Structure formats: structure tokens, C-alpha cells
Amino acid sequence: MKLYYAETLSPRKTCALAQYLGLPIDYAFVDLRRGEHTRPDYLAINPNGKVPCLVDGEKVIWEADAIMCHLAQRAESPLWPRGAQQQIDVVRWFSWNSQHLLRHAGALYFEYLIKPWAGLGEPDASKVAEAQGFFRKHAAVLDQHLKGRKWLLGDDLSLADFSVGISLPYAKNAAMPLEEFPEVVRWHDQLNAIDAWRDPFPARQERAAANA
Template identity: 35%
Template structure:
């Protein structure tokens, strides 16, 4: 059977893992197309014809192509969800969007950047990324004090947008032991029906 959806990504990308989780939680099937970033496949003309930005993930759903991970989450939640993962209530939806914004403005330049700097030699300042990462983990820990999930009383795409890079923050030299509420939240996410782990890569020495 030919699948309607294709997801272009790479197994160690937290951005792509968000979409793997979202598809699984929604019960949707997609053909996974692994893009070899080390070999520069994302910079080829063939891939840029799919995403001119030359980045993963990219979701192709029939005639529709969406890139940028939180945009894909918004698309999937709007088209295929019943309001469980992407709330229809305007206040709750605004809260989800807030975490989407923070995933780009604080999580990406912090824990995510520290991780790719240590694991893959990305040309960023590790100390700065770790400082930003610790500040975000402290905020996340405060936000989870007294609550199970980030928005409302159940898991939403806000949790999906934040989970992958936070769970893998130790790979960027950011231990999670100082953040007990974050650790408990990670455990709750990993116990959800449909959860799929992202492969772990041993972090190199700082």
C-alpha cells in the first residue's frame, strides 16, 4: 500500500522526532524518508525542490508540503486531531502556541544547540548554549511544579514540541538531576500510548 504521507527527517533530529511522535500519537502512518545530513543531502537540488530552506523535517501530505516542525504540528493538529493534542479552546490553544514560540526562541538556541555542538561539532559557542539551556530548564521546571503536563490537564502538542531536546539535554552537557519536575514530566511523556523514543547518542566530553 502506498502511504499518503511522507516525512523527510533524520533519526537524531529532535525537530523531526517531534513529528514522529505527533504522527504516532494521532495514529497516522507515514513513509519515513531519511535525509543524510552528514553527506549534505539536505543541500541538494532534489531536496531543496521539496524544502527551499534545506532543512528537516518536511511533511508531504498528498499535494501539501509543510516544513518547520511547529508548523507541521499545527497542520496535523488542525487537520487530523479532534482537539485532544491541539486544543480548540482559544486560551489553551494560545498556551500551546506560547510553548511553540519558546521552542524556537529558547530551547533551540539552548539545549538543542548545545547538543549538536557536542555531538556533531556544530560551530556554536557551547558555554553560551548551555547557559541558555539551563535557564530554559529552570523555567520548564517551575512551569511543571504542581502539574503533569504543560497545558491543561493532559498532554498536548506543547509537550511534543518541548520533549525531544529536553529529554536529550544531557547529550549537550546539561544534566537533568537539578530539575525533578522536568524528570517526572519526561517519564509521563514516555509512558503515553504511542510513544516512540528518539535514539540516544553518547555525549562526548565537554
């Protein structure tokens, strides 16, 4: 298997899961700054020009949540539940996150982390305020759901946790008001106890040199 990734939000959850499962994967870093995601050879793999993307033999899978399902199935991991109702619950949280929490957390991530990285100027105060308002709205739903539950589906860690939590490692640097939601903080602290969650990306020469 070959996983194309960048050190950004969506690839982070696929890399974290792959590291957690200990799967034998060839990691291929896609340098977004150099536009490698727009090159013809990459577009031949993923015509969307996005990361992550997984190549497993003849199978090519786009979209981070779908990649996570495939990896869990390959590993025969209970992170992708066996029961149909629990599978529906995982998909429900995938959808909820993409349409609600991640949508607005991602806007803050863009304003505070991507714009400086890409040289696009300072955060837009009006967009920040709007995104923080929606973040609070949806984080409140998550906070209420987590009361009395260890993980999103109950007692057991699942792909839903890997998906929904993915913006939270950036909460402080992206001005997400995470601290207002104690159940979400408690839940994310549990994720942070997982080595692969804290340090999901494989080593690269550039990173190794920077840390030397």
C-alpha cells in the same frame, strides 16, 4: 502523506507525534551526511534545505511545529486543542521553546553530538559553559511553571509537550544539567512512558542491520 526526516532534533518530534497518532505516513529518510537536503529535488520541496518537511497531497509544510499541528488536525486529535485560548498557549510554548530552551539545549546537542558525528572536533568549553548557563535560566522557568501541573497546559497532553520536551532525550549525552530541575525531570519521565516518544523513528535498513 510523506514525511521527510532525519534522525535529529526537529524531525524527532514530528516522527514521535506521527507514531503516537498512528497516522498512515510514508517516511522518507534524508541523509544529511550525504547532503541529500541540498539536492535540487529536495530543495524543490523545501527551499530552506531543512528537515522535517511534510507533503500531503498538494500541500507542502515546512517547520516541525507547523507539521505537528497539521498532523493533529488530520487525526482530529485533542493534542491540538479546540479552544482558542489553549491554541494560543500551545503557540506560546512553541515560540518560547524555539527562542529559549531549545536554542541553548540545541547548542549543547551540537557541541556534544553533532560535532563528533560531523568530524568537527571537540566541544568548545566556552560555548558549552554559555549554553549551560542559559539552559539553567530557561529550565528554571519551565520547572516553576510545571509545579502543580501534569502537563504544560494542565491535565492534558498537548502538542506543546511534544515540542518543548524534544531536546531532553539527549540531556545526558549533551551535558544538559537537567537533573537540577525536578519538575522538568518528572514531566519528561511522563513523556518517556510513551512508546512513540522513546522510539520515534521508523526502521531503516541501515538501522536494522546495525541492530542485527
